[in-house]
Amino acid sequence: MAPIQNARVLFGSIPKTFPIPGETTLYDTTQTIDLETEPLNGGFLVKTLVLSLDPFLRMRMRDPSVKSYLNPFQIGAPLDGWGIGVVLRSETTGVEAGKYVYGVTISHQEYTVYPELGYLQILETHPGLSLAAYVTATGMPGQTAYAGWKEYSDAKPGEVAFVTSGAGAVGTLVIQLAKQAGMKVIASAGSEEKVKFMQSIGADVAFNYKTTDTGAVLEKEGPIDVFWDNVGGDIADVAIEFSAHKARYLACGSISGLNTGHQGVKNFHQIIRKALHVHGVLVLDLLPKYQEEFYATIPPKLASGELKYSEDVSRGLNTVGDVFVGVLKGTAKPVVIVADGW
Amino acid sequence: MAPIQNARVLFGSIPKTFPIPGETTLYDTTQTIDLETEPLNGGFLVKTLVLSLDPFLRMRMRDPSVKSYLNPFQIGAPLDGWGIGVVLRSETTGVEAGKYVYGVTISHQEYTVYPELGYLQILETHPGLSLAAYVTATGMPGQTAYAGWKEYSDAKPGEVAFVTSGAGAVGTLVIQLAKQAGMKVIASAGSEEKVKFMQSIGADVAFNYKTTDTGAVLEKEGPIDVFWDNVGGDIADVAIEFSAHKARYLACGSISGLNTGHQGVKNFHQIIRKALHVHGVLVLDLLPKYQEEFYATIPPKLASGELKYSEDVSRGLNTVGDVFVGVLKGTAKPVVIVADGW
Structure with missing residues (x-):
């Protein structure tokens, strides 16, 4: 299989106020990937499905010398944040192809090799919930x-x-x-x-x-x-x-x-x-106390419609820059569907 | 018995920043009182012993049109606040002469007729505690x-x-x-x-x-x-x-x-x-839950010296204006001993 495009959203420069798409964030299509031969080195290859452009990402768009509890983004490297992907190939035990991974370190690119799960977890799906729910209502x-x-x-x-x-x-x-x-x-x-x-x-x-x-x-x-x-x-x-x-x-x-x-x-x-x-x-801080109760009560109520959630999403990795500005200005929802690989 | 001086501290004008003794607060000695014949009309006559010039009094030195949970002082009338007095004469049941009264409505004048206890309470004294303790450590x-x-x-x-x-x-x-x-x-x-x-x-x-x-x-x-x-x-x-x-x-x-x-x-x-x-x-808000426990544990420990309190006080009603500025500037303690009638 020939290499295909692996589009990315790169951190271009530190925004002074609001981020500027094309300047502080760059949609880049120069990279390619061969999904069959890309070396995994014990890790796993993931196709990105969903990204959530949460406001806290703005705190990572800063000068690295400014201390924070959040890591700064690196100029020239892809952004990352909450998201979901599907595993295409794997050399990692317990992370088989076909499984979904969810977490805060999903890279803002179409395909990514992760060396290990790290902060990612295997996502258990619930019948009746859309992709958006997993980074919002149940995320x-x-x-x-x-x-x-x-x-x-x-x-x-x-x-x-x-x-x-x-x-x-x-x-x-x-x-x-x-x-x-x-x-x-x-x-x-x-x-x-x-x-x-x-x-x-x-x-x-x-x-x-x-x-x-x-x-x-x-x-x-x-x-x-x-x-x-x-x-x-x-x-x-x-x-x-x-x-x-x-x-x-x-x-x-x-x-x-x-x-x-x-x-x-x-x-x-x-x-x-x-x-x-x-x-x-x-x-x-609170999750250890409430996680079990949360998963027992909330996803079933969301699936049954007893609790509602917004299914308002954007589509395409190329929308990330604009959508994020919209999120910060209160005019857009943070969920971007990168691919429908469900 | 001839009338004697009844000195007062009056609210002169609304301070812009810090109060100014002689301007925003006035020490006034024009009034007299006959302690034996002053009509009580069912109330009781108190000799002021101790005043506490707490910072919150500053919030009462304001334009009455500004809303607050505290009543504003009236221009030309005496200040009032936390204090202790001894009852000289009484027509009020339960407030016999010789008892001490304590509360937040003690007038800044040497002698005052109170129509009723209102927010005042009879003060139970503890052996070994000085006057100052009752408006500070046990107050x-x-x-x-x-x-x-x-x-x-x-x-x-x-x-x-x-x-x-x-x-x-x-x-x-x-x-x-x-x-x-x-x-x-x-x-x-x-x-x-x-x-x-x-x-x-x-x-x-x-x-x-x-x-x-x-x-x-x-x-x-x-x-x-x-x-x-x-x-x-x-x-x-x-x-x-x-x-x-x-x-x-x-x-x-x-x-x-x-x-x-x-x-x-x-x-x-x-x-x-x-x-x-x-x-x-x-x-x-918290007193109903802790009052009993407080009185059971704190005054005995203060009396025994296990807990310490400051006995730093000023003396004389004429010091009220200066002391209060000092309290607000952090250079003076709020307790003023008006009289040693203990």
Whole structure:
């Protein structure tokens, strides 16, 4: 079999604010691969099927001298992140051809030889779930929502929850968990389409924060007892302003500061006078406690339709650059289908 | 008996930054009172013994149109706050002459007729404790330290605690509770004298934040597992920077922002990546759970000397204006002995 194209998305340069496709990220088609003869050296060859362009990737697009808990991307090398692939050939025990692998180190290229599983795991599939579900509702975002909610929300029927980025993979499950807990749910997102989606999954009050004043909504519909924040920045200040006494603030994301710098929380002093509880949600800390429960309850409910998830995806590795900017600006969903090898 | 002077401290005007004695607070000696004939109208006459000039009083020195959980002071009327007095005459059942009353509504004047107990309570005294102890170590500050620490610190032996305003009434008990829990204790305050005091009550690392770089201390002695913050502002950002994974941040005061405006917390996004827990400590929420335990354990230990407290006080109602500025600037202790009527 002749070599075929192995397209890649390379890290071109460090973005100053938002990434620029064609400059900070480069879609490259110069490389080829012979799928039958490419040496494996004990590893396995994977065809990339799905990538998730999560906001945290922006934190890896930085100067390597800046310390972080996340590795920086290397200029000229492909990006990598959450994704799914199917094994084409393997010299690794337990990673047979035909199996699916899932994890945070899936390379942004069509075909990749991995020397070992490392942080990847074999993906167990559930009948009735689409490809997108495995990097959203049953993947890290869904697990984050589930474990964080169970650990910190202390949700009580009749209380009010406010969820930012409510149409994202995390927010989607949080909205539904809050409704199941008997709460009134307020949810925000950045487009009318997302507002409709949030309403469709049960949000009592859904609004577009770009066209509606968040403070006015919260003043009317709040105060908030549980604040699930995927955004940070201004909206966190407003949410604290309209928080109830003893409210729980689950800080899960600060996407607003990734491109333009973190501005901090001005209303921090209100945490004292309202006796608020703020919890940084890191799923890896919570997973040991909740993983079994999660897999036992969530995938079956997603498959049966009792819980909903977004199937909004983009197609093609060449869309990665644009889609990622859209994710950071709140106008695109992070899931890219690279190939339908299912 | 002829009328005698009844000196008062009046609220003169709203301070722009720090209060100005003689302008925003006025020591007034124009009023007199006849202790034998002053009508009680069912209430009781109290001689003021002790006042505590706590930083929160600054929040009451504001424009009444600004909403707060604390009542604003009235221009031309005496200040009031935590204090102790002795009952001279009474027409109120259960508030007999000779009893001591304690609470947050003690007027800043030598003699006051209170129409009813209201938020005041009869003070039960403990042998071996000085007047100062009742508004510090066994009063609201001590109760705040005890209840907040028990509820939120999750202290474990060998962990590291950092306490700001460690020589204050709250910090003094927090340092000792942390040591009792087997922690290494770092403590900061604003003078060499306070540093010595913090060392004397057991702080392993005590430093003057005005002459020593907090970040350098925490980088060397941290990371911090428990951060008890009485200050807020810059130092909170530094503490978050040097916090350990899953650290607990007990936010008890934001004195730094009372006079010059709250600047917020710039490192808020680190709360997520370090999975921090931030708790606003409001003693009134926690008191029902811990009050009995507190009174059973803390006053006897203070009386026996097993726990220490500061006996640093000022004397005379005429010192209130200056002392309060000193409290806000970190150069004075809040306790003013108005009279030794013990």
